[in-house]
Amino acid sequence: xxxxxxxxxxxxxxxxxxxxxxxxxxxxxxxxxxxxxxxxxxxxxxxxxxxxxxxxxxxxxxxxxxxxxxxxxxxxxxxxxxxxxxxxxxxxxxxxxxxxxxxxxxxxxxxxxxxxxxxxxxxxxxxxxxxxxxxxxxxxxxxxxxxx
Numbered sequence: 001x002x003x004x005x006x007x008x009x010x011x012x013x014x015x016x017x018x019x020x021x022x023x024x025x026x027x028x029x030x031x032x033x034x035x036x037x038x039x040x041x042x043x044x045x046x047x048x049x050x051x052x053x054x055x056x057x058x059x060x061x062x063x064x065x066x067x068x069x070x071x072x073x074x075x076x077x078x079x080x081x082x083x084x085x086x087x088x089x090x091x092x093x094x095x096x097x098x099x100x101x102x103x104x105x106x107x108x109x110x111x112x113x114x115x116x117x118x119x120x121x122x123x124x125x126x127x128x129x130x131x132x133x134x135x136x137x138x139x140x141x142x143x144x145x146x147x148x
Contacts (some may be wrong), residue, residue, distance in 0.1 A: 043131060047147075058095075058119060060075050072088050109134065109135055110133075111133065112131040128144050129145065130145075
């Protein structure tokens with residue numbers, strides 16, 4: 001286990017006991033999204049999930065001789081998390097992460113996806129990066145969302 005992975009495990013254990021109840025799942029409370037404009041909150045929430053997964057996939061690739069993860073299970077991550085479903089696919093040795101709301105009705109976006117380029121974009125753009133999202137009606141949109 002790498003040092004960074006160990007830190008994440010400790011952080012996850014600490015946060016797990018902080019009282020995120022099932023009734024809070026999918027809300028903006030406690031996630032730092034209160035200052036994000038309402039029309040971007042759904043995309044920003046998915047963006048945080050995607051950014052974390054892309055970062056973990058990059059760590060995995062770095063510690064496995066350049067081989068990207070083929071599944072979330074391989075990385076030790078559950079595909080179902082609270083109000084969202086997570087997916088990872090590999091396209092020419094690069095991971096593409098998609099996160100979708102389980103219940104997209106009433107949301108501004110149903111799902112979003114990104115590849116590892118968002119890590120560089122966030123580093124160069126004060127934490128902001130662009131996601132390709134799908135609305136509940138099926139339209140494809142791009143959203144620039146704030147990082148953590």
